[in-house]
Amino acid sequence: MSLAVESQTSKQLKRAGLTALTFLLMVVMCVPGLWVVLSAFRPNGEILAKPPIWIPEAPTFDNFRKIFGLGTDQVAIPVGSYFMNSLIIAMTSTVIALAIGMAGGYAFARYRFRGKGSIFLGLMLFRAVPGIALSLPVFIIWSKLGIIDTKIGLIIVYVSLNVPFTIWLIDGFFRQIPLSLSEAAQVDGCTRWQAFWKIEFPLARSGIAAAGVFAFLTSWNEFALASQLTRSTSSKTLPVGLLDFTAQFTIDWAGMCAMAVIIIIPALILTFLVQKHLIAGLTFGGVKG
Amino acid sequence: MPFWRRESATPFLLLTPALLTMAFVVIIPLVFSMYTSFTGYRLVKPDSLYDWVGFRNYARILSDWEFWVPFGRTVLFLTVVLNVEFLLGLGIALLINRITWGQRTLRTIMMFPMMFSPILVGFQFKFLFNDNIGIVNNALQSLGLSDGAIAWLVDAKLAFFSIAIAEIWMSTSVFAILLLAGLFAMPRDPLEAAKVDGCNAWQTFRHITLPFLMPFAYIAMAIRSLDVARAYDIVTVMTDGGPAGRTEILWTLIARVGYDNSRMGMANAMAYVSTILSILFTWYFYRKLVAARRYMGGAQ
Amino acid sequence: MAEITLDKVVKKYGAASVVHGIDLEIAHEEFVVLVGPSGCGKSTTLRMIAGLEDISGGIVRIGDRVVNDLPPRKRNISMVFQNYALYPHMNVRENLGFGLKIAGESPDNISKRVDEAAAVLGLTPLLDRTPAELSGGQRQRVAMGRAIVRRPEVFLFDEPLSNLDAKLRGQMRAEIKKLHQKVRTTVVYVTHDQVEAMTLADRIVVMRDGRIEQVGTPMEAFNHPRTTFVATFIGSPPMNLLPGVIAGGAVRLADGTTVPVPDRLKPHARDGRKVTLGIRPDDISPVGHGLSQDGPGAEVDLTVELAEPLGMESLIYTRLAGQEVLAKLYGPRIVQPGEQLTFRMALDRAHLFDAETGQSLRLD
Numbered sequence: 007m008s009l010a011v012e013s014q015t016s017k018q019l020k021r022a023g024l025t026a027l028t029f030l031l032m033v034v035m036c037v038p039g040l041w042v043v044l045s046a047f048r049p050n051g052e053i054l055a056k057p058p059i060w061i062p063e064a065p066t067f068d069n070f071r072k073i074f075g076l077g078t079d080q081v082a083i084p085v086g087s088y089f090m091n092s093l094i095i096a097m098t099s100t101v102i103a104l105a106i107g108m109a110g111g112y113a114f115a116r117y118r119f120r121g122k123g124s125i126f127l128g129l130m131l132f133r134a135v136p137g138i139a140l141s142l143p144v145f146i147i148w149s150k151l152g153i154i155d156t157k158i159g160l161i162i163v164y165v166s167l168n169v170p171f172t173i174w175l176i177d178g179f180f181r182q183i184p185l186s187l188s189e190a191a192q193v194d195g196c197t198r199w200q201a202f203w204k205i206e207f208p209l210a211r212s213g214i215a216a217a218g219v220f221a222f223l224t225s226w227n228e229f230a231l232a233s234q235l236t237r238s239t240s241s242k243t244l245p246v247g248l249l250d251f252t253a254q255f256t257i258d259w260a261g262m263c264a265m266a267v268i269i270i271i272p273a274l275i276l277t278f279l280v281q282k283h284l285i286a287g288l289t290f291g292g293v294k295g
Numbered sequence: 296m297p298f299w300r301r302e303s304a305t306p307f308l309l310l311t312p313a314l315l316t317m318a319f320v321v322i323i324p325l326v327f328s329m330y331t332s333f334t335g336y337r338l339v340k341p342d343s344l345y346d347w348v349g350f351r352n353y354a355r356i357l358s359d360w361e362f363w364v365p366f367g368r369t370v371l372f373l374t375v376v377l378n379v380e381f382l383l384g385l386g387i388a389l390l391i392n393r394i395t396w397g398q399r400t401l402r403t404i405m406m407f408p409m410m411f412s413p414i415l416v417g418f419q420f421k422f423l424f425n426d427n428i429g430i431v432n433n434a435l436q437s438l439g440l441s442d443g444a445i446a447w448l449v450d451a452k453l454a455f456f457s458i459a460i461a462e463i464w465m466s467t468s469v470f471a472i473l474l475l476a477g478l479f480a481m482p483r484d485p486l487e488a489a490k491v492d493g494c495n496a497w498q499t500f501r502h503i504t505l506p507f508l509m510p511f512a513y514i515a516m517a518i519r520s521l522d523v524a525r526a527y528d529i530v531t532v533m534t535d536g537g538p539a540g541r542t543e544i545l546w547t548l549i550a551r552v553g554y555d556n557s558r559m560g561m562a563n564a565m566a567y568v569s570t571i572l573s574i575l576f577t578w579y580f581y582r583k584l585v586a587a588r589r590y591m592g593g594a595q
Numbered sequence: 596m597a598e599i600t601l602d603k604v605v606k607k608y609g610a611a612s613v614v615h616g617i618d619l620e621i622a623h624e625e626f627v628v629l630v631g632p633s634g635c636g637k638s639t640t641l642r643m644i645a646g647l648e649d650i651s652g653g654i655v656r657i658g659d660r661v662v663n664d665l666p667p668r669k670r671n672i673s674m675v676f677q678n679y680a681l682y683p684h685m686n687v688r689e690n691l692g693f694g695l696k697i698a699g700e701s702p703d704n705i706s707k708r709v710d711e712a713a714a715v716l717g718l719t720p721l722l723d724r725t726p727a728e729l730s731g732g733q734r735q736r737v738a739m740g741r742a743i744v745r746r747p748e749v750f751l752f753d754e755p756l757s758n759l760d761a762k763l764r765g766q767m768r769a770e771i772k773k774l775h776q777k778v779r780t781t782v783v784y785v786t787h788d789q790v791e792a793m794t795l796a797d798r799i800v801v802m803r804d805g806r807i808e809q810v811g812t813p814m815e816a817f818n819h820p821r822t823t824f825v826a827t828f829i830g831s832p833p834m835n836l837l838p839g840v841i842a843g844g845a846v847r848l849a850d851g852t853t854v855p856v857p858d859r860l861k862p863h864a865r866d867g868r869k870v871t872l873g874i875r876p877d878d879i880s881p882v883g884h885g886l887s888q889d890g891p892g893a894e895v896d897l898t899v900e901l902a903e904p905l906g907m908e909s910l911i912y913t914r915l916a917g918q919e920v921l922a923k924l925y926g927p928r929i930v931q932p933g934e935q936l937t938f939r940m941a942l943d944r945a946h947l948f949d950a951e952t953g954q955s956l957r958l959d
């Protein structure tokens with residue numbers, strides 16, 4: 007009797023412990039980002055206040071207005087241009103990487119050919135070259151080619167940065183689709199090309215979208231290469247631009263937080279949309295060989 | 296039939312664009328980088344690109360503490376953060392696997408740090424660890440745990456610690472999410488068989504769960520190994536190698552030597568060392584992954 | 596007219612050859628079953644006919660066309676796959692109509708023919724469901740519907756029933772047979788299940804290790820197996836094979852037991868020839884409990900090792916000349932292990948094979 011009671015309470019204790027741990031985990035995960043987001047809506051004075059003001063007392067959009075140059079009191083940093091540059095560079099490189107990655111991923115998923123394993127490994131190993139190490143020769147070559155400090159120069163780099171991983175993910179998604187579906191379609195009268203677009207592509211669509219989001223965010227977030235290959239307002243991206251703030255003598259914390267929010271938001275939304283497929287793609291492509 | 300019309304040529308045709316971009320953006324630059332590392336090239340003196348110096352750059356860096364200290368620090372940093380990330384990730388995965396509500400929501404939340412720009416993570420922690428206005432010091436002071444402001448990013452040891460925290464915060468999710476996927480995919484039968492065979496909870500974990508999870512851990516490691524150099528972004532924004540070079544890592548050193556001091560030849564030699572290091576690291580875990588996969592395939 | 600001719604067809608994967616030069620002629624509207632153990636090259640052969648696999652050597656003709664270099668869509672065939680290969684993102688109606696749509700048929704025509712095929716297979720109430728919402732048997736039916744709706748000249752089936760449970764498999768077997776009687780087309784059907792082969796086929800093709808072992812009607816294969824392989828593969832439980840030597844018009848088994856050679860095989864039974872004696876379990880029965888009491892025979896005393904009562908008959912495991920032998924007892928009698936019984940071997944259906952080549956002596 008008492009034993010049963012004891013195990014009952016120990017069970018409850020355990021559950022309470024688990025809940026507490028989970029809660030702690032979530033706090034650690036969320037608070038840093040949340041604090042930055044909250045600060046983006048505070049006037050600078052409130053950020054510098056001592057003792058700290060936890061909940062914003064006078065929430066304001068001024069910081070955003072300021073960095074986009076809309077208010078009277080402007081920041082000298084062209085965040086609007088950076089935003090557009092980031093968007094153009096990330097989108098273009100994603101579209102191209104997806105096209106290339108789809109062809110490559112399909113080749114790996116559907117064909118046997120000589121050197122398959124080595125080519126796949128080779129792609130991964132080249133992806134492993136640290137950005138800053140790669141930036142040195144690319145910097146010199148791009149200068150000679152005249153595409154240094156241009157959007158196109160960065161797009162080319164990002165395409166190749168994204169191709170290996172896009173292939174890894176898309177290979178996994180195509181492999182999940184039984185080969186016999188494509189064969190059935192070919193028996194039903196399709197060419198291989200038609201079978202791909204009518205059967206395999208629609209079935210892999212959400213996975214391909216996830217790969218696209220991953221590529222987009224990789225480009226959107228990249229810093230090491232962008233910081234060396236772009237210099238001017240016409241090509242600098244948001245992560246590089248963020249550093250403009252620290253270059254000044256007094257750090258404009260409020261402005262930086264507002265800019266951080268602008269970088270975070272697409273990441274949050276896109277991650278949320280595709281997280282399920284992304285996890286499936288990462289594990290499937292890896293485990294099922 | 297010409298080569299490109301044959302069925303056996305199709306996969307190569309499909310792979311051509313991928314291989315071409317890789318060749319143009321990675322292979323050619325790497326070859327060029329290799330060449331440059333044997334010259335005394337300085338950005339400010341374009342002619343020095345043809346100034347062949349043989350192994351002088353390598354000889355210099357290999358005998359220079361200015362290189363070996365950041366090198367050692369990088370290896371130490373990676374060893375510490377990767378192990379902590381793995382253990383924490385495993386703990387988190389087991390935790391989330393145990394709770395019965397909100398699993399998917401938690402998983403989604405965990406996904407976010409992974410998708411954050413490292414530069415943003417760096418900035419975020421620079422903000423939190425700021426000695427004057429940072430929330431960490433403020434919280435410690437309000438709780439009465441410390442009286443003065445702790446100089447998180449100024450003291451060499453604390454700065455290293457703060458950077459490691461930022462890195463761990465950003466990347467633990469990679470392990471947690473993939474190991475959690477492994478736990479979700481884990482078949483129930485072996486667990487039950489182990490229980491029937493008389494294993495206790497720890498033995499079951501040690502002999503059944505953990506071996507099953509290892510391929511997932513290797514995927515995580517392989518993925519992480521592709522972007523360990525993102526630590527460059529974090530360090531750049533948090534301390535930029537300071538104070539006085541005490542948080543300098545291999546990658547910030549390369550940037551400093553190459554761009555700030557414009558000694559490109561030397562920087563390329565260093566870059567080569569770091570590239571080889573990264574490639575070996577990835578290769579090692581990829582091999583582990585392939586081996587584990589084969590062994591799992593055998594069990595099923 | 597859609598007869599199919601395979602002429603010395605070879606399939607190689609790299610250096611490894613998996614189909615070694617198959618010759619086969621399939622007549623118009625014939626139902627041919629390729630049967631053999633798993634891995635013997637049945638699917639590979641079928642897929643070469645379908646155009647899903649390159650042909651490494653030889654010629655495949657459908658009708659009067661050589662189809663070696665034609666893609667599947669130009670061969671006027673349809674195929675039912677082992678896992679059905681239904682398009683998961685389309686409902687049943689779209690699955691059935693897909694081939695017609697690709698062929699550019701008018702929507703009216705498509706819906707008319709889809710409705711017809713659905714009616715034939717009893718799929719009408721399921722037309723708006725997706726494959727995920729169907730049971731195994733229903734999926735199987737949709738796969739067949741997709742094959743018939745296009746009215747091809749040739750149907751190809753690759754183990755279409757192997758994912759179904761035993762009861763459903765029997766049912767669907769009958770339906771396939773009926774379907775073939777209704778829409779008379781040439782059928783090539785692959786299975787590893789000899790019961791399916793026996794019940795469905797006009798002619799069966801027994802394959803082994805990439806070669807054809809025997810071609811014939813099911814009864815030919817059952818009654819006149821050309822080799823020990825066919826003898827054991829066709830028929831269940833399998834034929835007993837006992838090694839022995841011809842001595843004085845009889846087969847002497849390892850333990851000295853002699854079994855007289857039936858008259859029809861006498862011309863091939865040279866003294867001293869090493870042979871394998873083949874007798875089906877149905878032809879070894881305790882005296883008085885067999886199928887036939889007259890005709891040539893031999894009697895032996897054997898000990899029952901195990902008996903499996905099946906109702907009106909029992910399967911008896913016993914041992915002759917050091918080898919396990921299966922026998923059948925007809926009638927509702929219970930047999931105990933250890934029981935000594937006199938068995939009669941009915942020899943009018945016994946077989947003799949050459950011990951070395953495994954070929955039936957009849958073929959000398």
Ligand SMILES: Nc1ncnc2c1ncn2[C@@H]1O[C@H](COP(=O)(O)OP(=O)(O)O)[C@@H](O)[C@H]1O
Pocket residue numbers: 608613631632633634635636637638639640
């Ligand atoms: N892509 C391939 N590469 C190499 N060998 C193969 C391939 N596909 C099938 N085989 C081999 O060919 C043989 C015949 O296979 P298959 O026709 O599928 O046999 P089954 O009679 O069971 O249908 C098998 O031994 C198989 O291992």
Ligand SMILES: [Mg+2]
Pocket residue numbers: 634637638639754
């Ligand atoms: Mg098969």
